[in-house]
Amino acid sequence: MNSNGEKSPFTLTVLYTTDVHGNVLPHHYANNEPSPTGFARLAPLIRAQRARHEHTLLLDNGDLIQGTPFTYYYSRFANEAPHPMIQILNELGYDAAVLGNHEFNYGMDLLNKAVRESSFPWMAANIVDENTGEPYFGRPYLVKEYPGGVRVGVLGLTTHYIPNWEHPRNVKGLAFRDACETAKLWVKRLREEERVDLMIVSYHGGFERSLETGELTENETGENQGYRICMEVPGIDLLLTGHQHREIDGADINGVRVIQAGGMGMDLGMAQATLEWENGAWRVAAKDSRMLHQGEFVPDPAIVKIVSGIEEGTQRWLDQPIGFVEGDMTITDPMIARLREHPYIEFLNRVQMEAAEADISCTSLFDNWSPGFGSRITMREIVANYIYPNTLKVLRVSGQDIKDALERAATYFEYADGVAQVSAAFSNPKPQHYNYDMWEGIEYELDIARPRGDRVVKLEKNGKPIDPAGEYDVAMNNYRAVGGGEYPMFKDKPVVRDITVDVSELLANHIMEKGTIQASVNRNWKITANGVEIVTE
Incomplete structure (x- = not known):
């Protein structure tokens, strides 16, 4: 005053x-x-x-x-x-x-x-x-x-x-x-x-x-x-x-x-x-x-x-060796790892399927810093790749739900002048790489040159078209299972199994049990533009 x-x-x-x-x-x-x-x-x-x-x-x-x-x-x-x-x-x-x-x-x-x-x-x-x-x-x-x-x-x-x-x-x-x-x-x-x-x-x-x-x-x-x-x-x-x-x-x-x-x-x-x-x-x-x-x-x-x-x-825990990789499971280009099946993504889906006793699984590459696995795996590699404390659920969904989820995932990409890029919806105002899922247990093709909502050009299971009205059990993380990431087709669907162990722990347990894991892919999906695969041999 x-x-x-x-x-x-x-x-x-x-x-x-x-x-x-x-x-x-x-x-x-x-x-x-x-x-x-x-x-x-x-x-x-x-x-x-x-x-x-x-x-x-x-x-x-x-x-x-x-x-x-x-x-x-x-x-x-x-x-x-x-x-x-x-x-x-x-x-x-x-x-x-x-x-x-x-x-x-x-x-x-x-x-x-x-x-x-x-x-x-x-x-x-x-x-x-x-x-x-x-x-x-x-x-x-x-x-x-x-x-x-x-x-x-x-x-x-x-x-x-x-x-x-x-x-x-x-x-x-x-x-x-x-x-x-x-x-x-x-x-x-x-x-x-x-x-x-x-x-x-x-x-x-x-x-x-x-x-x-x-x-x-x-x-x-x-x-x-x-x-x-x-x-x-x-x-x-x-x-x-x-x-x-x-x-x-x-x-x-x-x-x-x-x-x-x-x-x-x-x-x-x-x-x-x-x-x-x-x-x-x-x-x-x-x-x-x-x-x-x-x-x-x-x-x-x-x-x-x-x-x-x-x-x-934390540092002692991270440096604990838990297993080895035969082959190459490192991620050098995250965009390529999303355009074409990568051994790390295949491994992650396979572990989810095994732990959840499901024959279909979906997961994502959470960010652009995931290194994949080198030849020697420690807990540091586990948590560097799987950064969220997710658990697993198995949902019973329809074939149409699977198609709708793939159409949602396909909006991750923009395609212009022969180049595939991350769409604005997944990059602005913040990166949302974790909302692009890749699937195992089904065979599918996404043509990202086509209009949004009409990009799923192939959707099969064991070589036969998936029935839109059929029921399928799918393993996914708990975030996706409640519709997180704008996947409303999964919200309120019946939960067949609830696996309450963190996925990172499931990965570690699997690696320790096997001792050595194989880097492999079965090419069950591909991303194309006008029918031509974007990433080739």
Whole structure:
């Protein structure tokens, strides 16, 4: 307050991380090569920014505790110890965190343990107890009061599409309400009852429309509602987003300043709001947002110390030799591995078929960094290739369902001027290679020069056309089995068998049992353009 009794302008600096996915130390677990990721890199930047700005708020926007061999090792073999990712946020003094969809991957016991160990609240206003309807994690929002009486509200929201991906046992007892509709209720309450002067929504979800034109950029499944929230929920000043692993800053939608920090701990998001005292009330006078990147740095010693024990255990576990490969199962070009059957994909499907006792299987090459298997296999190769904690299901589906799924998979490709490329739907706003499936146990051909929806030109089983009305048992991961990746033909189909062992563990067990595995393919499928195979001998 100045000499005239007027309150001085107030500036709040919001720092936030999102989609860190268990990245702490700046290296790739596949090969221990340097990587520009992780909390050990971000921590010095976070500490410096908090020291530089008088009034700060530090938030995590979800997908924190899953995503690397480090967090997998902890969840499976070291979970009696305090959760290292929570210890990191406690050490850095986070004010709050929002639930991400991947927080549920390791089950509710581990998630509840993480929440209990946190010195900050976890927020998800739209994840409620299915019996009481109350927010399950207790705190739907955070209100902090700063000097001058400035009241800042932060509402936490999570993409409500989680039941379409997650194993039912991992979300038992929970109901996931529409994020946008929930925002309408709670933002109104925060404005009217909590009398907040600055309204922040931290949403683990992204944007379903172009920020510039408002045109739809994906199917309106409800997975991402950032644009809709800005357009339909009055009273929001700042919207922090995530889930899509994009970098968005300096953008406004309907007067709301929006930001999305990139994933894996590569970026620190920063948003600032300046409030001025006017006619007896605080008014937001200016808003800004930008991405902060760490340059030269020394890994934060406190963070390194927190993770050192579990990191050592992780590295020992990853280097355990479990078997050998006869032949070549390495992946040198991921695009070619998707255009023509690769020994690694064939192996993965064969293991799924064996474990699930099914004669049809589908799987995908999750990203463009999967190395395949060298001649000597360790757990490092397993987790470098199979990066998700998926389990298996066997669904009973129709022949038409299989054809529809193949047509969906065929949209992965665009074909023009004699070149096959990844379509925009699978590459923008984030890569979705994991949504392109390759099948074993059937024979099929996809002609990607043909119009979408009419690309399956051959579909047989044992040399005979698949009956559209016939029933077939198919092994697939739990994400796909609930329709994840825009495969609605699988949603709510009868589950014949449920294999609850992680697929990565199934792979390891198979390799250890065999000792040596064979790199081979049976060429049961091919990708063509105008009837000519795109990849030839």
